[in-house]
Structures are given as C-alpha cells and as structure tokens.
Amino acid sequence: MGLKIESPIVSSAWLLEHLDHKDLIVLDATIPKITSGSFDIDNKEQIKNAIFFDIKQKFSDVSATLPNTVLSSKDFQENAQELGINKDSCIIVYDDLGIYSSPRVWWMFQLMGFTNIAVLNGGFPNWKTNNFPIETPKNQNQKEGNFKVNYKSSKIKYKEDLLLNLSYEKFLVVDARSSDRFSGREPEPRKEVESGHIPNSKNLPFTEVLNNDFFKKTSDLKTIFNKINPNNRDIVFSCGSGITASILALAASVSGYKNCAVYDGSWTEWGLDKNLPKEK
Structure with a gap:
C-alpha cells in the first residue's frame, strides 16, 4: 500500500517513522533569503537520503525577467522525473531555514496537480535538534520517474x-x-x-x-x-x-x-x- 499524506504539514517524528518507505522522497528546497545573501554550501548538511530541489536554477524559468517564475508544465514534469519522482511518490519537502522556501515547492506541486506532498514542520533545524539522521550532500543518480502533470490553472x-x-x-x-x-x-x-x-x-x-x-x-x-x-x-x-x-x-x-x-x-x-x- 502506498504512503499517503493526511495533512499538508508533517512532524519530524512522522518523517523519521517513514524515512525508509519505498515511496518516500525527501526534497531539500533550501534557498537563501533575498535580504541575507547566500548560504554556506561548503558546510551543507541534509536529511538522510534527501534530494536537492533546485528552486532557482531547475524549477524556475531562468529565461524569465522576474525571479522565481514558475516553470511550464512540460519542463516541470521533465525535471521532476529527473529527480526520480513518480506518480505514486509521497513527497516531504523541507528547508534549512525552518519554514521559508519549502511551502513554495508544496504550492508548485499543487499547481501541477500533485497533492501527495507535505512540508516538514520545523524544517531542518527541528530535525537536527532531535538528532535524527543527517548526512552531507551526495551525488545521486536517480532512476527516472514517471511523474505526470495534471495542471490546475x-x-x-x-x-x-x-x-x-x-x-x-x-x-x-x-x-x-x-x-x-x-x-x-x-x-x-x-x-x-x-x-x-x-x-x-x-x-x-x-x-x-x-x-x-x-x-x-x-x-x-x-x-x-x-x-x-x-x-x-x-x-x-x-x-x-x-x-x-x-x-x-x-x-x-x-x-x-x-x-x-x-x-x-x-x-x-x-x-x-x-x-x-x-x-x-
């Protein structure tokens, strides 16, 4: 049976309990605040097995004149598939600032017609405070997923x-x-x-x-x-x-x-x- 989201936010305890589920995908959606510059990529840590969801370069239209312009449904689908996301995936998204950029990813998936996604309440700070499993980012060769867009205008x-x-x-x-x-x-x-x-x-x-x-x-x-x-x-x-x-x-x-x-x-x-x- 697939892993289904009951609420658009989940706790660190919930994520820990389901961390090894075959359908779970954890996305790190960290971006720096415009008022605070960049974050320290050299000392980056992440939740175990997390995949970096690059809002700025991969999931925004970099050719647009405005920042963070949402991708076309075609490009979003292709990029999500590259991350190994499937139609039956269960996605938990978080960011290093607690609650900042992760809800943007939740909304983008809503726009693309995918609802089995939640934001990690407390984000990475709470996960780390609890001494739950973390790692340094690693190169991951994801098997291409079968994610499909069902655009909700x-x-x-x-x-x-x-x-x-x-x-x-x-x-x-x-x-x-x-x-x-x-x-x-x-x-x-x-x-x-x-x-x-x-x-x-x-x-x-x-x-x-x-x-x-x-x-x-x-x-x-x-x-x-x-x-x-x-x-x-x-x-x-x-x-x-x-x-x-x-x-x-x-x-x-x-x-x-x-x-x-x-x-x-x-x-x-x-x-x-x-x-x-x-x-x-």
Missing part, C-alpha cells in the same frame, strides 16, 4: 487577473510581506521596485502564521484567516516574488481553504510596472 494568478479584480473584486488579495514594506515605510530589497502595495489588498505578514520554525496550531490559523477574510472570499496570495506567499497558501490550506491561488509575479512585477496603480 486555478492555483495561479497573473498581473492581468489582479488588474481586472480591482474593478470586479472577485477575490481578496493578501500580501505576505512585512507591514513596513506593505505600507511603503521600508524600501523594497530590489532597488528598482517601487514601494507600496496593490490597491484594496490586505496585509498578513507570513511571520504571523508561524511560531519560530513551526506553523501555528490549526485553531490559531483559522482565527487569523477568519479575521482577515470574514466573508470567506477566495484568496490570492502575493509577496515579493512568490516565495512567502506560498507560506500563507499552505497555512490557508491547513485552515480548510480550498480556493486559494498565488500571484506568481507578486509585488516585484507589480512594483516594476509604472502604469499600475499602487497604494501606500
């Missing part, structure tokens, strides 16, 4: 969708950036990007759904989303470049939301366009 939104929404208000836009960046009190880390936010959007800094390296408990997350979205509208999450918006998308999923999407271009795209309306 409802999971992603584009600039044109958000521009139309200013008139029709079909969904709520929730911005995961800090309150200072949202309000324009703090400049954007990308100097060419204007400060401020999309008109009519609401601010929910991604840190508000976290307790250090962990997601807050489900009841607290439900309270947070009920407060920011009392009318239970569909939500589109935005941030700087689509990374932390995915943290909110995952938190919303844990809270029971079904109709959520991520604005892939996020504020980098909106703030670069001089013709689009902005608020501070």
Whole structure:
C-alpha cells in the first residue's frame, strides 16, 4: 500500500517513522533569503537520503525577467522525473531555514496537480535538534520517474487577473510581506521596485502564521484567516516574488481553504510596472 499524506504539514517524528518507505522522497528546497545573501554550501548538511530541489536554477524559468517564475508544465514534469519522482511518490519537502522556501515547492506541486506532498514542520533545524539522521550532500543518480502533470490553472494568478479584480473584486488579495514594506515605510530589497502595495489588498505578514520554525496550531490559523477574510472570499496570495506567499497558501490550506491561488509575479512585477496603480 502506498504512503499517503493526511495533512499538508508533517512532524519530524512522522518523517523519521517513514524515512525508509519505498515511496518516500525527501526534497531539500533550501534557498537563501533575498535580504541575507547566500548560504554556506561548503558546510551543507541534509536529511538522510534527501534530494536537492533546485528552486532557482531547475524549477524556475531562468529565461524569465522576474525571479522565481514558475516553470511550464512540460519542463516541470521533465525535471521532476529527473529527480526520480513518480506518480505514486509521497513527497516531504523541507528547508534549512525552518519554514521559508519549502511551502513554495508544496504550492508548485499543487499547481501541477500533485497533492501527495507535505512540508516538514520545523524544517531542518527541528530535525537536527532531535538528532535524527543527517548526512552531507551526495551525488545521486536517480532512476527516472514517471511523474505526470495534471495542471490546475486555478492555483495561479497573473498581473492581468489582479488588474481586472480591482474593478470586479472577485477575490481578496493578501500580501505576505512585512507591514513596513506593505505600507511603503521600508524600501523594497530590489532597488528598482517601487514601494507600496496593490490597491484594496490586505496585509498578513507570513511571520504571523508561524511560531519560530513551526506553523501555528490549526485553531490559531483559522482565527487569523477568519479575521482577515470574514466573508470567506477566495484568496490570492502575493509577496515579493512568490516565495512567502506560498507560506500563507499552505497555512490557508491547513485552515480548510480550498480556493486559494498565488500571484506568481507578486509585488516585484507589480512594483516594476509604472502604469499600475499602487497604494501606500
């Protein structure tokens, strides 16, 4: 019987229990924060048997003008197969920062129609604190997998969708950036990007759904989303470049939301366009 995910987040104890399951694939999705530069690749450690999921170079469109632009379904499928991912795989994804880039990978797989995936709550810091099995990264020749994409266009939104929404208000836009960046009190880390936010959007800094390296408990997350979205509208999450918006998308999923999407271009795209309306 295959290994099935019951929740979009799992504990380190759960992962340890299933670490040797034949269908399990553990993905290390670590990227550095834009505000903190690079991480120390020479001293890298990983969970035993983890495979590096290269968000920046392999699972983003490097030819795109915007950072972290999601791949085409064809390229995503090919790259996932190269990692040995199968249709019946069970994927656990984590990152070295606790909860940062791993939810982006969870969302990308949702977009591609694959749901048997969860994020490791607490990430690598919690795994290491528990003295669970770690290793230095190694070259792994993966047997090609048979992963297939079943693209779900409802999971992603584009600039044109958000521009139309200013008139029709079909969904709520929730911005995961800090309150200072949202309000324009703090400049954007990308100097060419204007400060401020999309008109009519609401601010929910991604840190508000976290307790250090962990997601807050489900009841607290439900309270947070009920407060920011009392009318239970569909939500589109935005941030700087689509990374932390995915943290909110995952938190919303844990809270029971079904109709959520991520604005892939996020504020980098909106703030670069001089013709689009902005608020501070």
